Amino acid sequence: MQDYNQYTQNSLAEEHFGSEPAFRDTRKHKSNNMLLIITIMLATVAIVVSAAALILLADKDSDPDNKKTEESITQKESDEELSVENEKSAEEPEEEEVQYIPETMYANCNTTLTLRSGPGTDYSKLADIPAGDSLICNGPAKNGFSKVSYNGIDGYASSEFLSYTKPYVWYYNEEEVEDFVRDVLYAYVDSINTNDVDVLTQYERGAAVTDTIKNHPKVKKTVDSELVLSVNCYGTKRISRTRVTVIRESTIRVYKYDGTQHDAIEKYLTTVENTGDGMYVIEYAKMK
DSSP: OHHHHHHHHHHHHHHHHOOOOHHHHHHHHHHHHHHHHHHHHHHHHHHHHHHHHHHHHHHHOOOOOHHHHHHHHHHHHHHHHHHHHHHHHHHHHOOOOOOOOEEEEEEOOSEEEEESSSTTTTEEEEEEETTTTTEEEEEEEEEEEEEEEETTTTEEEGGGEEESOOOOOOOOOEEEEEHHHHHHHHHHHHHEEEEEEEEGTTBBTTTTHHHHHHHHHHHTEEEEEEEEEEEEEEEEOOOOSSSEEEEEEEEEEEEESOEEEEEEEEEEEEEEEOHHHHHEEEEEEOOO
């Protein structure tokens, strides 16, 4: 009887729930269904989030005010970068390397042009360049000085006294100049003795001839004649491209109308000029 009741209960349980293996398969199936549902839900959420992000991005791109603001910010950043670059360029200008072609130039000065070790008068002297001599200019002016080369010596010379054309320079001979000054003295004495001042026009010009014409009548009022006893010319020195000075010492015996006479001892610094048309005395300066 007991076995029958137990059998009956088991039969009812199997009828309601099925056998035990069938029951286990049902639970496993339900668990798999739940995982599938959760996966589908997560995928759906991801799709919805992505779609929302795309919509927001599209709205942002289509918003003219927002786009204008971004462009304004970008332009502002670009302007700031450009301003910084300009300030940097202004503070630190880049030096462009210029290829300079050497040129032949000439010393256009009175006597000599100083060649220095640097672009300024504070630099040491390397050499003297005589007026009219050629040199090679190797660079543009800097602080008023040009980079030059003279007789194999590199240095700097004042740009003010450089020219592309060769200036006229009187290359004198000291002996010839001193002989000329001596001849002028004899011509002056002859003008007193002959009372012909025009004889001096072939030897003098400028201030010299003006003074002679002015003083000649005054001398002739008291002086009958003159005689050169001695004359010595020396110390010839260049003072410009076309002028030199010569020291003249002389002793002249002066005969007056009243029958008296005396010896005049004179010393003059005579300036002689030659601009290409011959030598002329242009000035007399009495020396002590």
